[in-house]
Amino acid sequence: MKIATVYDVAAHAAVSIATVSRVLRRPHDVRESTRERVLDSVQALGYVPSASARCLAAQRTGVLGLFFPGIDDEDDRGEAPFVQDLSVTMVVDRAGGSEVAPPNLSFDGVLRGSEREAWRHGFALMVGVGRDANPADMLRDIAGRVDAVAVLAGSVPDELLKHVSRRIPVVLIGGPRRCAEMDFDHVSVSNREGMRALTAHLLESGDTTDLAFVAGPADSPDSSERYQGFVEALEGAGLDPAAATILQGDFSRIRARRLAETLLTTGRMPRALVCANDRTALGMLDVLVPAGVRVPEDVIVTGFDGIETGRLSTPRLTTVYQPMVELGRTAIRAMLSRIEHPDQPPITARLPVKVLLRESSEGTLPS
Amino acid sequence: MKIATVYDVAAHAAVSIATVSRVLRRPHDVRESTRERVLDSVQALGYVPSASARCLAAQRTGVLGLFFPGIDDEDDRGEAPFVQDLSVTMVVDRAGGSEVAPPNLSFDGVLRGSEREAWRHGFALMVGVGRDANPADMLRDIAGRVDAVAVLAGSVPDELLKHVSRRIPVVLIGGPRRCAEMDFDHVSVSNREGMRALTAHLLESGDTTDLAFVAGPADSPDSSERYQGFVEALEGAGLDPAAATILQGDFSRIRARRLAETLLTTGRMPRALVCANDRTALGMLDVLVPAGVRVPEDVIVTGFDGIETGRLSTPRLTTVYQPMVELGRTAIRAMLSRIEHPDQPPITARLPVKVLLRESSEGTLPS
DNA sequence: ATGAAAGCGCTAACAT
DNA sequence: ATGTTAGCGCTTTCAT
Numbered sequence: 001m002k003i004a005t006v007y008d009v010a011a012h013a014a015v016s017i018a019t020v021s022r023v024l025r026r027p028h029d030v031r032e033s034t035r036e037r038v039l040d041s042v043q044a045l046g047y048v049p050s051a052s053a054r055c056l057a058a059q060r061t062g063v064l065g066l067f068f069p070g071i072d073d074e075d076d077r078g079e080a081p082f083v084q085d086l087s088v089t090m091v092v093d094r095a096g097g098s099e100v101a102p103p104n105l106s107f108d109g110v111l112r113g114s115e116r117e118a119w120r121h122g123f124a125l126m127v128g129v130g131r132d133a134n135p136a137d138m139l140r141d142i143a144g145r146v147d148a149v150a151v152l153a154g155s156v157p158d159e160l161l162k163h164v165s166r167r168i169p170v171v172l173i174g175g176p177r178r179c180a181e182m183d184f185d186h187v188s189v190s191n192r193e194g195m196r197a198l199t200a201h202l203l204e205s206g207d208t209t210d211l212a213f214v215a216g217p218a219d220s221p222d223s224s225e226r227y228q229g230f231v232e233a234l235e236g237a238g239l240d241p242a243a244a245t246i247l248q249g250d251f252s253r254i255r256a257r258r259l260a261e262t263l264l265t266t267g268r269m270p271r272a273l274v275c276a277n278d279r280t281a282l283g284m285l286d287v288l289v290p291a292g293v294r295v296p297e298d299v300i301v302t303g304f305d306g307i308e309t310g311r312l313s314t315p316r317l318t319t320v321y322q323p324m325v326e327l328g329r330t331a332i333r334a335m336l337s338r339i340e341h342p343d344q345p346p347i348t349a350r351l352p353v354k355v356l357l358r359e360s361s362e363g364t365l366p367s
Numbered sequence: 368m369k370i371a372t373v374y375d376v377a378a379h380a381a382v383s384i385a386t387v388s389r390v391l392r393r394p395h396d397v398r399e400s401t402r403e404r405v406l407d408s409v410q411a412l413g414y415v416p417s418a419s420a421r422c423l424a425a426q427r428t429g430v431l432g433l434f435f436p437g438i439d440d441e442d443d444r445g446e447a448p449f450v451q452d453l454s455v456t457m458v459v460d461r462a463g464g465s466e467v468a469p470p471n472l473s474f475d476g477v478l479r480g481s482e483r484e485a486w487r488h489g490f491a492l493m494v495g496v497g498r499d500a501n502p503a504d505m506l507r508d509i510a511g512r513v514d515a516v517a518v519l520a521g522s523v524p525d526e527l528l529k530h531v532s533r534r535i536p537v538v539l540i541g542g543p544r545r546c547a548e549m550d551f552d553h554v555s556v557s558n559r560e561g562m563r564a565l566t567a568h569l570l571e572s573g574d575t576t577d578l579a580f581v582a583g584p585a586d587s588p589d590s591s592e593r594y595q596g597f598v599e600a601l602e603g604a605g606l607d608p609a610a611a612t613i614l615q616g617d618f619s620r621i622r623a624r625r626l627a628e629t630l631l632t633t634g635r636m637p638r639a640l641v642c643a644n645d646r647t648a649l650g651m652l653d654v655l656v657p658a659g660v661r662v663p664e665d666v667i668v669t670g671f672d673g674i675e676t677g678r679l680s681t682p683r684l685t686t687v688y689q690p691m692v693e694l695g696r697t698a699i700r701a702m703l704s705r706i707e708h709p710d711q712p713p714i715t716a717r718l719p720v721k722v723l724l725r726e727s728s729e730g731t732l733p734s
Numbered sequence: 735a736t737g738a739a740a741g742c743g744c745t746a747a748c749a750t
Numbered sequence: 751a752t753g754t755t756a757g758c759g760c761t762t763t764c765a766t
Binding site: 001003004043045046048049050051052053054055056061063082085086087088089090091092093108111112115116119124125126127128129138140141142143144145162163164165166167168187190193194196197201308311312316320330333334337347348349350351352353354355356357358362 | 421428456486507529531533679715720721722725729
Binding site: 005006007017018020021022025049050051052053054055056057058059 | 742743744745746
């Protein structure tokens with residue numbers, strides 16, 4: 001059976017297509033009897049309006065985009081048949097065990113915050129995470145479908161952002177205030193301040209002076225900002241930042257493990273590993289703890305993000321918590337604001353962070 | 368400046384719009400020199416094709432829908448100005464504390480699984496979670512925008528599903544095999560078998576005989592199936608299911624707390640509270656533990672889902688783990704399969720579950 | 735290899 | 751209050 005269109009409904013209800021459209025969009029412009037007749041036809045034909053047609057005609061999609069190309073470690077899995085597996089496994093799941101892989105997308109929160117805020121304002125949300133394929137293609141694809149898009153800073157070349165922004169508003173998430181010429185709207189957290197506070201705390205609360213920074217990808221503005229905070233804290237303590245070791249990570253847990261192994265074999269172990277994000281810190285723990293390195297007694301390890309997994313690790317991870325949900329909501333609001341007032345000056349929102357002191361840095365926590 | 372269209376690009380490159388379209392969709396049907404000229408124009412004009420127009424013409428959207436109307440407890444928050452809050456709070460976050468609200472959407476996993484699988488196959492994903500507004504409107508909205516949609520079973524009236532399915536394929540997620548007449552594709556987990564196994568375990572491993580079931584919403588097929596498993600286990604042990612107390616919850620933590628309070632004041636406390644989902648079980652713990660009820664010594668509490676929070680609770684929650692990510696992936700594959708083979712017989716996928724025995728039922732776990 | 739032209743299903747003037 | 755009609759920007763035959 002063919003899919004019903006306005007024409008079918010109009011014919012069925014013996015009205016014009018304009019009336020059908022009105023019944024759906026501005027019911028009060030239509031006489032009640034007519035309205036009911038049309039609605040009956042809609043029911044009878046199983047009519048669902050085509051968003052493609054509607055959006056084309058209306059010159060807006062009612063969709064917002066969120067582009068966070070995957071920085072998660074998840075592995076690909078191939079196809080599998082549709083199974084009917086009624087089996088039940090029973091296992092004893094001890095504390096600290098890992099019977100079930102914990103969800104670990106660090107921006108789950110951003111996603112949820114965005115989704116809800118978008119619908120709240122009558123917009124749908126289209127997300128692009130996965131690190132598959134070509135990020136550029138993904139973004140272009142999304143850009144054609146939405147009224148505005150929020151993009152993780154540093155995830156695509158500036159040139160592409162410029163390109164896309166000629167069609168729709170682009171909001172940057174994370175990273176630093178952009179260079180002057182690129183005046184996108186921008187929402188982020190206090191990366192620098194947070195890392196400075198954390199580092200300063202480490203410096204103050206111990207004999208600690210030998211800190212190493214484990215960076216994220218070279219092109220991550222978030223990583224850079226955090227590094228800046230690290231540097232500022234060292235300077236504030238009268239230390240020479242240039243003397244501090246920098247390890248080049250990439251935000252992934254896997255990579256961090258490799259770094260930790262190198263550290264172990266090289267024997268060059270700093271007093272504290274200040275990591276640019278939680279996954280990196282967790283990767284360090286993965287290797288150091290089993291190797292007999294005591295955390296925090298031998299080495300302090302800290303992260304940044306405040307992901308759930310950091311509360312579950314042994315030891316639990318000292319970190320800087322970012323308000324992810326709020327970040328997502330703010331990104332949505334920035335897009336809406338820009339859509340409504342295309343000519344307003346660039347928005348820059350900066351959300352506060354929270355240093356969470358836990359056992360990976362504090363030893364026995366003070367009570 | 369106006370948004371560039373095919374016409375602009377065509378004019379700029381001195382070709383017809385058909386050629387522009389070809390360059391983008393089937394580059395090899397175009398002479399290389401022409402192709403490059405067009406691509407240059409695309410760059411020069413910042414052209415991004417309109418998905419609305421494309422999808423309208425192509426009669427497909429390249430988007431899949433996921434509809435999971437919100438069953439999460441999250442609260443609404445109002446508007447807020449765009450702040451520039453550079454502040455950093457520093458707190459000591461003790462084990463068991465709750466300095467940061469943990470993400471708690473029980474189907475985060477479904478979402479992630481779906482999203483990745485969809486993009487892997489060249490489709491975008493549009494999600495609808497929020498419990499705002501009218502679920503029916505939300506679903507209709509989504510249905511108009513996608514090539515197929517996966518819907519949480521029981522979240523919308525069957526009538527609406529029928530309606531929507533006249534336009535696009537509908538895949539049900541969760542709940543039981545549907546009654547014969549409604550032959551939607553269907554992916555779910557072994558609810559019944561899982562709950563039967565868990566309940567049987569409780570029955571076998573203790574003096575326990577006095578079990579109560581804490582149900583979800585009356586119209587939730589998942590809750591019903593789990594109840595069935597509960598009943599089967601009782602029968603298997605020669606007990607009368609009709610004698611078991613049933614408490615009417617609604618899957619929410621809040622509601623569970625109310626139930627627990629009632630239990631406390633009424634004084635009628637069963638030996639075990641077998642809850643239809645984790646959030647309900649956690650709500651029970653929220654009230655019982657502070658009230659001095661010992662879990663599991665006085666009361667055993669179990670959940671269903673395997674959400675992260677259940678690994679963090681005190682005591683940690685015995686539960687039945689559902690493979691959420693896999694569920695999401697399977698739903699996507701079902702939609703794709705249906706799109707490709709519209710006439711194949713209904714798909715029914717049933718994924719295995721895993722009983723996780725933790726301290727809320729086991730006392731000291733055997734080593 | 736390229737162009738001309740006919741829709742795709744809807745919205746929004748403008749008429750009546 | 752309802753109908754007529756002209757697009758919206760693209761894909762896709764069908765010609766050339």
